[in-house]
Amino acid sequence: MALSLWSPLSLVVTLLLMLTLAGAQTSSDPFIHSRAAYYPNSDEQGTDKGACGFGSFGATINGGDVSAASDLYRNGVGCGACYQVKCTNMAYCSDKGVTVVITDSGSSDRTDFILSRRAFGRMAQTTDGAASLYSLGVVDIDYRRVSCSYPNKNITIKIDENSNYPYYLAFVIWYQQGKKDITAVQLCETQNFGCKLLDRSYGAVWTTTSPPSGPLSLRMLFSGADEDDQSWVVPINNIPQDWKAGETYDTGVQVNS
Numbered sequence: 659m660a661l662s663l664w665s666p667l668s669l670v671v672t673l674l675l676m677l678t679l680a681g682a683q684t685s686s687d688p689f690i691h692s693r694a695a696y697y698p699n700s701d702e703q704g705t706d707k708g709a710c711g712f713g714s715f716g717a718t719i720n721g722g723d724v725s726a727a728s729d730l731y732r733n734g735v736g737c738g739a740c741y742q743v744k745c746t747n748m749a750y751c752s753d754k755g756v757t758v759v760i761t762d763s764g765s766s767d768r769t770d771f772i773l774s775r776r777a778f779g780r781m782a783q784t785t786d787g788a789a790s791l792y793s794l795g796v797v798d799i800d801y802r803r804v805s806c807s808y809p810n811k812n813i814t815i816k817i818d819e820n821s822n823y824p825y826y827l828a829f830v831i832w833y834q835q836g837k838k839d840i841t842a843v844q845l846c847e848t849q850n851f852g853c854k855l856l857d858r859s860y861g862a863v864w865t866t867t868s869p870p871s872g873p874l875s876l877r878m879l880f881s882g883a884d885e886d887d888q889s890w891v892v893p894i895n896n897i898p899q900d901w902k903a904g905e906t907y908d909t910g911v912q913v914n915s
Contacts (some may be wrong), residue, residue: 696778708762710737716761729763
């Protein structure tokens with residue numbers, strides 16, 4: 659389906675407003691009370707089979723401080739969102755807690771989060787405190803959404819290995835800073851400017867059959883908590899005409915909002 663583009667001036671203004679060097683980790687949002695568990699395996703980091711479709715990247719991003727979410731997964735819209743999570747037992751828990759990235763979907767015993775083992779232990783004040791948290795398995799927590807921060811990284815797309823040039827294109831988006839969600843993605847031909855709206859296949863995986871030809875311009879719709887808080891971001895770098903399955907492409911832009 660072809661969609662009309664904004665004027666070049668509007669796109670430039672939007673891009674300049676959204677560019678940033680790094681994301682802040684602070685948040686003025688109030689904490690919400692809930693519960694958290696941790697992945698019942700021996701791996702310190704997350705899983706490479708998460709429902710967001712990040713693959714091995716989802717296990718190691720943010721140093722392995724990642725989490726599955728239940729309601730916060732939001733049918734994949736919540737993939738890549740960052741949350742400050744801190745347990746509430748002051749005998750073991752630190753005031754700061756840990757910042758995690760959502761990479762999977764899941765719940766356990768009325769939890770909003772299933773943290774990686776590493777992230778679960780990092781809520782504690784000490785190593786002994788972490789051992790006590792592990793023995794509990796499920797703990798009361800307070801959490802709030804915070805900005806993701808990936809210093810010296812631009813938003814990057816990873817072409818899914820199942821993509822088949824030039825007939826089928828699927829990709830995930832890495833290193834998204836800020837607190838907004840990517841709620842729509844378009845691919846536009848750089849020569850005739852026709853655009854195609856992509857489908858969210860599952861999690862953070864965007865797909866299309868019969869993708870546009872030639873070098874491709876990507877457009878991403880960033881949406882905030884308010885309905886009117888939406889902005890299109892157009893990367894500096896195009897996806898090359900001969901894109902390849904398994905490759906990563908740096909968009910040349912980053913956001914912080």
